[in-house]
Amino acid sequence: MKSILKCAWVMLWRRRLSSLLTMAGIAVGTGLVVLILGISNVGTTTIQNELESMGINGISVSSTGGLTGNCLAVIRTLPMVSKAMPLLIQYGFADVRTERYNIVGCGIDAGADQVISLNLLHGRLLRPEDVNGEAEVCVVDETLAKDAFGRTNVVGEKVAVLIGNEEIDMTVVGVTAADSSLLQSVTSMIPYMLYAPYTTVQFCAGVDTFDQIAVRVNNADNTEAAREMIDSTLKGIDDDIGVLSTENLATQRQHLDTLVSVVSAALTAIGAVSLLVSAFGIMTMMLSSVNERTREIGVKKAIGATKGRIMSEFLTGALLMSGIGALVGMAVGVGALTFACFVLGLHVQWSVWQLGGILLLTLLLGAVFGVYPAHRASQLRPVEALRHDG
Known part of the structure; x- marks a missing residue:
């Protein structure tokens, strides 16, 4: 050999x-x-x-005609729903000193961390009084905090937020961790995340509807049944809702x-x-x-x-x-x-x-x-x- x-x-x-x-x-x-x-x-x-870190789970409800507060209230009364939160997404800018940053303005409700993944680093998340009073407060992710201020703890700092035709000086009340290592590595290519009361974002954008309603069910095994119930219930209460879409996000993840x-x-x-x-x-x-x-x-x-x-x-x-x-x-x-x-x-x-x-x-x-x-x-x-x- x-x-x-x-x-x-x-x-x-x-x-x-x-x-x-x-x-x-x-x-x-x-x-x-x-x-x-x-x-x-x-x-x-x-x-x-x-998908795990961003809370991509449960059910996503959207409509071509927009979702109203009545839709949200009805969903919250359904027996298999443990939590429902409105989401309003608007692209805009955040001005800090002389720099302008592209942002995704995410209008959320109090208790958003129960529906989407928000890992708080500093300060606090939004409270019911922030939402009810259209408070000019926001929660930013740590990447925006680092790039704009050079540090992560920026609670109390002011950020000039431009969404739609409205520019508001918002006070930072919290900073969330950028759990997504993928997003951290490509922050130069995607906007930063800024969370504000959905009522404040509605005012800036000049709308009174939501883009989506994120739903958590009380049991993962009931997700598909809950989706069908939400679909049939909403179609029965509002003829102007347009084309309704209810998606089981667990199924979307499998796809x-x-x-x-x-x-x-x-x-x-x-x-x-x-x-x-x-x-x-x-x-x-x-x-x-x-x-x-x-x-x-x-x-x-x-x-x-x-x-x-x-x-x-x-x-x-x-x-x-x-x-x-x-x-x-x-x-x-x-x-x-x-x-x-x-x-x-x-x-x-x-x-x-x-x-x-x-x-x-x-x-x-x-x-x-x-x-x-x-x-x-x-x-x-x-x-x-x-x-x-x-």
Whole structure:
């Protein structure tokens, strides 16, 4: 076995430039597959964590005609509903000193933390008197606090908020944690979150309806039944409600997970195709090697080398190229994605089974595409091979 391995290595070393290029192709294909699988794992885990941290659960109620206070009151009386909160989303600006920041003005009710995930760092959340009195107060996320004031505890500071045609000087009463590591890493591309009493946001936007009503049910098993009850009840009390939409967000999460899996599978297939193309390089290189070493093969067979021996040497060479290329590609792929996740503050978890499967697949491709050149070399007749001019 050692002699076969040595002969295979010498064969690759003689044509080291071609061997390196072939192994580089294998490394690129393998690294691409590793990156795609890793990104898929990170994406799936991150999306699930984001949905959890942002409170994407329960039921979301919306309507083309807008939802009124009467709709909210009716939903709150339903037996399976434990909490219902109006949501009004308006895009605007927050001016601090000489800087202007893009914000998502989220109009919420008191007790919003029971419906959506709000992890309070400093101060307090909104109170019933804030909502009832259209108070000019707000809760900001820590990313806005850090970027605008250079610190997280900005309770008591003033922020000039522009929503619609109204600009209001709001007092910061609380700061929430940016639990989403994904959102923290891309804050330059998305607006900051600012929470204010929904009545205040309604005044600024000049509306008296809500965009959505977020609903929590008393038992997760009752979510679909509660959704159907809300749908039928609201359609029966208001003819002007427009097109009503009630969504079970747990189901939406499942659909999103399925979509991520499909996209991941498609991208992995693309990576596998690139690996397959690289494997053709093994066959090309090995066939070229057979042609160059025809006389050498003839000499070996003339002094007693068997067909099996010749075939083993070439097949081992193919496996060496695919194995080395795969290991290099996997190392680069794992290292690159791990470093990127470290910089972005994301968590990546590698599956030994997945990495082992990629290595075995690459070796299998090397063996499959190395069989024909190895077989061709083993079938050379000594006399004809010795006559070859090379």
